Amino acid sequence: MREEDTFEDLTSLFAAEDRALEAKPFVDEVMGKVRRRTLARKAFLLAVGGAGAVVAALQVPSLLGDWITVDNTVVSAISSAQQQAGLLASTNPLWLGIAAIVGLSLAAVATMERT
């Protein structure tokens, strides 16, 4: 038995009072405020997100410029590495074999780690 059952008479008096309260206007008012808050939050998020998108869009040309610079650097590094590898292979082919074994070992370790 719950402890509060000993004052059932008083509980029913309070409950009768509470039942007399009209629910609909209160529920409508609360839900109206809930909807307004939700809308305000969405509007705020949209505004902040939109402002962020505009700022990001303004940075795109500069970002593209930076990317092209990086791209050129990478391309030149790769072509330089190819030239050096060709040079190395023509002087001593053993280096190519060593590089291949090291590469295969690294690939095997990486594969084993993933599984």
Next chain:
Amino acid sequence: MRTDPDLAADAARGNEAAFAELVRRHQARVRGMARRLTGSASAGDDIAQATFLTAWQKIATYAGGTFSAWICAICWREFLQVRRKTRPEIEFDETAEIIPFQRPSDQQDDRMDLSRALEKLTEAQRVCVVMCVAAGLSHREAAEATGWPLGTVKSHVTRGVEALRKHLAKPEVA
């Protein structure tokens, strides 16, 4: 009929209709509690509204258990916040208590008796009686909501109920 935890889970996913059903189910308990704590219908309803708005914001933190205990704990915290800010106004707002709320006259008399009897309790007794007797929380739930020791809550309820019965039995002297 869907259970409170089911509705709360839907509300946490942003379902306003589910939350509206929770408000409909628990509004009487929360409004009754807030009105009795403040001694004022208007201040009580303001606190009840704030309670449900906070509940909507924090519905994702509801972790099962009795929903009424969870919402009443929020109501208690809202009451404490308001009391810290506007205590003099709540004390002054005595007229709101006697505004009729479209109740039949016999119930109105009961309400006045109950209100007057509640006012005669100490604040701690009133809080415990409102939570455990009127709002239907268990002693443990009331202790968790208020942060008071369980034994203290039980003691306040016992003494408060005793005093309430005594005041209700006595004819009102104007």
